[in-house]
Amino acid sequence: MATEILMPALSPTMEEGTLAKWLVKEGDTVSSGDLLAEIETDKATMEFEAVDEGVIGKIIVAEGTEGVKVNSPIAILLEEGEDASAVDSASAPKADTSSGTAPAEPSEATEPAKGYGRDGGAAAAPAPAAQSGDRVFATPLARRIAKDKGLDLSQIKGSGPRGRIVKSDVENAKPGAAKSEAAATPAAKTETAGQKPAMAAGMSADQVIKMFDGRDFEEVKLDGMRKTVAARLTEAKQTIPHFYLRRDIRLDALLKFRGQLNKQLEGRGVKLSVNDFIIKACALALQEVPDANAVWAGDRMLRLKPSDVAVAVAIDGGLFTPVLKDAHLKSLSALSAEMKDLATRARDRKLAPHEYQGGSFAISNLGMFGIDNFDAVINPPHGSILAVGVGVKKPVIGSDGEITAATVMSVTLSVDHRVIDGALGADFLKAIAQNLENPITMLA
Structure with a gap:
């Protein structure tokens, strides 16, 4: 049976993409894991792999085509032994890249195949073997191996497209394996992740x-x-029901401490930025106020245990929010090096999806552009985001009641009220401020 290869969802926000380049041509034999094409998503150019073996019978979407909808057929894969007539009988619908309409449903002569990206894109979870009446869908090679081993295909869980049984399923199967309890009807096409x-x-x-x-x-x-x-x-x-909490933070102690550290780290080629301290302060604050370390998940909240902090990075035409995982456990120098690497690869659009997905909280720092203060928009499903302004010299009242000058940074915490209430948000912002105003405690 001919199989439709569908445009994959290679990022959680992908609705359509550009088929940048085919790495195979019609007539080529492919195996599971072989690279088929390069696809430009909304975030990066990624490689698309085969999940089944066979022969490329027909390429439906030409390379360079833009606006190809997710789950649209892009090629036809023939089973071993099938000839080109199977492509004609499949009557595969072409992706409509101009009208924006959804692709037609697959014909009965074809099955849609789902793929995944090499750089962190996950394949669809294996489904039970797709059946129609007493028929079990399996590749010819899988059928031959099952026959030689005396295995009942109906008792094997398929990991191929729509639960189809492939070679590896049969080779790894044990005699007498229990039948799957999943529904026997073919799985419906999945929507884009996210x-x-x-x-x-x-x-x-x-x-x-x-x-x-x-x-x-x-x-x-x-x-x-x-x-x-x-x-x-x-x-x-x-x-998202946003509300905003604003606070001024004195940076004089942090700037003095940063200068001392950078002088000592000069021999190692390490230079810490104020943003590195902000990342660490927020990561520790998420541990100190664990109820704020949460995300909205539709009909529930998820409270995270590690501090996975996302940081907005501006690039040409948009932005990335790479995530520093377990930031509370990392030293300032480690966070600095990791952030520089993520930012560089973000600007080159070389980040893998797992590097910009996740996190419960984000930082958007426009202080380096001279912005005093601003309100950031929460990036779903995060529970909050901290907008950071520039540190400027201001007159302040000292502890002795006298007017003095201090370097003050204005921050605004945008909060999802479904996840974090006012008092909780205030506690979280207070913890961030205390860490930044007492930077030496972040090394304890």
């Missing part, structure tokens, strides 16, 4: 363009990243 982008609101593109009729302007085409940023932030502001 939440769907919110529908655009307001005026249509044509309406906006008419407003500027006769004026000189240039239309800027949106790439996948900009579309995703727009959709997710629209969704965040429409669906």
